Amino acid sequence: MSQSVQTAQAAQETYSQVGGDLYAEVQTYYAWQMRRVDSLDIEGFAATFTEDGQVVHAGGQRQRGREEMIAGMRASLPRYRDIAVRHWFGHPLIEADADDPDTLRVSYYTLVTLTDREGKVSFQPTFTVEDVLVRRGGRLLTRSRVIHRDTPVESAS
Secondary structure, eight states: OOHHHHHHHHHHHTOOOOOHHHHHHHHHHHHHHHHHHHTTOHHHHHTTEEEEEEEEOTTSOEEEHHHHHHHHHHHHGGGGTTEEEEEEEEEEEEEEOSSOTTEEEEEEEEEEEEEETTOOEEEOOOEEEEEEEEEETTEEEEEEEEEEEOOOOOOOO
């Protein structure tokens, strides 16, 4: 057996693959969700979470429920004056819950760019995000989000 085949088989043993329709649905959901936050539609963004949804930010602060999320985002609005914010997601790993077909666990990388009026782009630190998505009334909602700031991997000596 060739090394490339062995590597491909080992990679498949470490994750489960979802179908193309579900993958596309999750990608579309995130595109829609991030367009809400990037356009500063705070209420629309919060509505993409379950009523009791929660976010744990990289700094440790936790927001539970839509009202706390909205209050936290409103407090941050001055930071985004005269700046276009864009959230870029990549390398999503989507795992269906074996016990509940309406629950998905999704992990992905995110990059946030800030563009000022002159077109100068700056980058925020990168993060790895872990979401639990649930299907309610035929649509996806975020039940929980945990955001981890990326740090260098310690090399094995």
